Amino acid sequence: MHRHRGVAALAAAVVLWASFALTIRGIGASGLTPVDAAFLRFVTPVLLLAPWLPRALRAVRRERPGVVVALCLAGLPHFLLSALxxxxxxxxxxxxxxxxxxxxFVAVILAVTRGERVRGRRLIALTAIVLGIAATAVLTTAGATTTGIGVLLAAGFVWAVYTIGLGRTRLDLISVVLVICTPAALVAAVLEVTGALPVNLTSAPVSHLALFVVLQGVGTGIFSTLSYGYAVRRLGSGIPAVIGAISPVLTTVLAVPLFGEPITAGVLVALALVVGGVITYNVKPRDRAGSALAGPPPAAGHRPHVRGLQPHLTTGVVEHPAAAGQLHLQ
Incomplete structure (x- = not known):
């Protein structure tokens, strides 16, 4: 029964990670501006988790400033880059x-800052990812899309810095969410009030506001984090990390009916290389005790630095590690 619940939680996380990418893509057609979407995205978790805010503030005072800065990058900087x-x-x-x-990007950052070298299976996996990213650029003819690829890679780099910070923080999971969302919500609120960037929150359809609150604020901001963490505890870290790599595939398939985006040969090549590389990167080799994918669940703490409780990329906060980019920080 616990395993079935873990599988259900993992499926929910994958769907929510895909919804992050789809709603990011749909901002332009929603009547909202990126600032509006960011405001809804970050204010919602802060309001829902407000009872834990005093505890989070006390914990932040004991955390290293560099780690706090790294965590904050997953807020407004990552969201606005993703939206663009x-x-x-x-x-x-x-x-x-x-x-x-x-x-x-994590491998590059750790190689530069700590001299860590990537060998064997993971080197092959990272090579496949590089080739997949290159394929998206080579097979793209539109200048705007090429620029957009560069912006998305910048967002990926920002999330990589956050991922490393998450692996080193002493904060509990809810405090991490609040550290990410609270400054982002405050800045987004200032931008809404001052109009320093384009805003349209008061004129957007109520249905679109509700959609972003549910999918981005509640779904990506809170539920994907909790469901992924639950899945890791029930299934171990390997299976969720590997299954999470199907999130880009789900996003690509759903984008066909939602946005009329064709699945081109270039997209298929990039998907095969990047998703295959991410899966290869995350699959642990078998050891003398058997498959590492069937390893014991992590300890019953909520601290993000506990092995096996990895951040998702994507997207948003401690969620979509962010999707296909699950990392096992050694």
Whole structure:
């Protein structure tokens, strides 16, 4: 029964990760501006988790400033870069490049800052990811889309920095969500009030406001984090990390009826390379005790740095590690 619940939680997380990419792509057609969407995205978790805010503030005072800055990058900077990239590209590329580029950037950052080298299976996996990213650029003819690919890669780099910070933080999971969302919500609120960037929150259809509150604020901001964490505890870290790589595939398929985006040969090549690379990166080799995918669940804490409780990329906060970009920080 616990395993079935873990599978159900994992399926919910994958769907929510895909919804992040799809709603990011749909901002332009919603009547909302990126600032409006960011406001809904970050204010909602802060309001729902407000009872835990004093505890989070006390915990932040004990955290290292560099780690706090790294966590905050997953807020407004990542969201606005993702929104701009989604405006210039397709839902398929948002769902693919945001999580898919993170393992590559994390490996590069750790190699530069800590001298860590990538060998064997993971080197092959990262090579496949690079080739997949290159394929998206080579097979793209529109200048705007090429620029959008660069913006999405910048968003992936920002999430990679956040991922490393998440692996080093001493904050509990709810405090991490509040550290990410609270500053982003405050800045977005200031932008809404001052009009420093285009805003349209009061004129957007109520149905679109509700959609972003539910999918981005509640779904991506809170439920995907909790469902993924639950799945990891029930299934171990390997299976969720590998299954999470199907999120870009789901995004690509759903983008066909929702946005009329065709599944081109270039998209298929990029999907095969990036998703295959991410799966290869995350699958642990068998050890003497058997398959590492069937390893014991992590300890019953909520701290993000506990092995097995990895951040999702995508997207948003501790969620869509962010999708295909699950990382096992050693």
């Amino acid at each position: 990239g989604g405006r210039l590209t397709t839902a398929a590329l948002v769902g693919l490049l945001l999580p898919g580029s993170v393992p590559l």
